[in-house]
Amino acid sequence: MLFFGYRDFISEPDRILADRGLGRAHHRVIYFVGRYPGATVSSLLSILQITKQSLSRVLSQLVEEGYIVQRQGASDRRQRLLTLTEKGRALEEQLTETQRQRLARAYRQAGAEAVEGFRKVMLGIMSDDEDRSRFGATKRRP
Amino acid sequence: MLFFGYRDFISEPDRILADRGLGRAHHRVIYFVGRYPGATVSSLLSILQITKQSLSRVLSQLVEEGYIVQRQGASDRRQRLLTLTEKGRALEEQLTETQRQRLARAYRQAGAEAVEGFRKVMLGIMSDDEDRSRFGATKRRP
DNA sequence: AATTTATGTCAGCCATGTTGACTTATATGC
DNA sequence: GCATATAAGTCAACATGGCTGACATAAATT
Structure with missing residues (x-):
């Protein structure tokens, strides 16, 4: 059931993303940045449990194409706090709407x-x- | 929830499969052949919704390595009816047990x-x- | 001042999906 | 009985999204 449910659940978003040259990895990033505005790169890494090289590939594309902006952390200037742009927010809503x-x-x-x-x-x-x-x-409970 | 649940649900099998040089695509085939003994190749294709080229890659490996046997269909000799071998059954049970x-x-x-x-x-x-x-x-209901 | 941490990057590998073209064997319809 | 359709297999090339390993930079922490 999880196999079929999960597959069907992401099929619509997959189609929408494909039209823009994005994949489901991009969806995950957009989703979690939308859910946690100001998320750091390492928080995404721990949520998604992928390597930073894998994340980097999709994240840089999302930044380049204007879906996500990075700003320096206030207390820790090494951090890049991630937020959706208007364009990113619009896509996130479009994707989420089909699933909603x-x-x-x-x-x-x-x-x-x-x-x-x-x-x-x-x-x-x-x-x-x-x-x-x-x-x-x-x-x-254990 | 589906993302986390699905990921965690397949994580244990993934580790077991990796030790044998197999992946989750093999798991799917083993699972469905175990569930539907005598399944045809095209029935698997319609369940999994992948191309026969993709299926072929994993299926031939499973046959070569003795997890699955193919026998000719009785009524339709074009068909290759798929069944788990003892080895295949054992792996299927091991994988399913963790999920169970x-x-x-x-x-x-x-x-x-x-x-x-x-x-x-x-x-x-x-x-x-x-x-x-x-x-x-x-x-x-619609 | 030395070390650790957050992030980024290059290079290459692997698994698993895709398309397209073509073959072989067998079944089926007229 | 011949033409066509179907089940299965194969070769080749490509895309996505994981991975490892090595190394770099800037900023925080000790």
Whole structure:
């Protein structure tokens, strides 16, 4: 179910991205920068769990093409705080909208109770409390 | 949640496969051949939605290395019916076991009701009735 | 002043997806 | 029975997005 669900969930965004010469790796970066404005490069690395070389490839493209801006950190000037531009925000919304609709449909059909169950099970599948905590979950019993 | 859940769900199998020089594409083939013994190549293509060139690469390796056997179809001799060997079955079980435990833990923590909700929402996320029907789901209301 | 940390970069490798063109064997339809 | 369609396989080339290793720079920390 996860295989089919995940595949179908990203299929629409994939098509939209392909039209712009972007891939799903770009989507992830846009998504998380949108969700955490001012995120640092290393925070993205720890969320995505990829190498900085992999991130660099997609991030530099997003900066070059004007989806994301980097500004120097105030307290730590080594950091590059990442934020979506207007263009980036627009794309993020376009991508999210297709997924939002898909989720809304699933939610409508399944009901609020099912949604709560879905959240619980997904949290249980995750390996780390670190991942779970992004969703406001309490620590898992061992 | 799907991103984190899916990533964590396949991380253990990925490690086990890597030790044998296999990847997650091999896992998919092994999984579906295990689930549908005697599956044809084209049935796999339609499940996985990849090109036969992509499938061929992993499938031939699995056959060469003795995880899967092909036999000619009885009614249609053009078909190659795919089945796991003992070795293939053993690997399939090893891979599935780690995921089964992860699911069991999630289920234990979330409860049977949550599991039903999880299933409902996952089915609602899927695009096609074709995908949904693999899980014994009834047709979705439009 | 020395070390650590945050970020970036070059170069190359691997897995897994793609398209396009073509072959072989077998089944099926007229 | 012949023409066509289908199941499967193959060669070649390319794209995406992971990876490792090595090294550089600037700024923070000790």
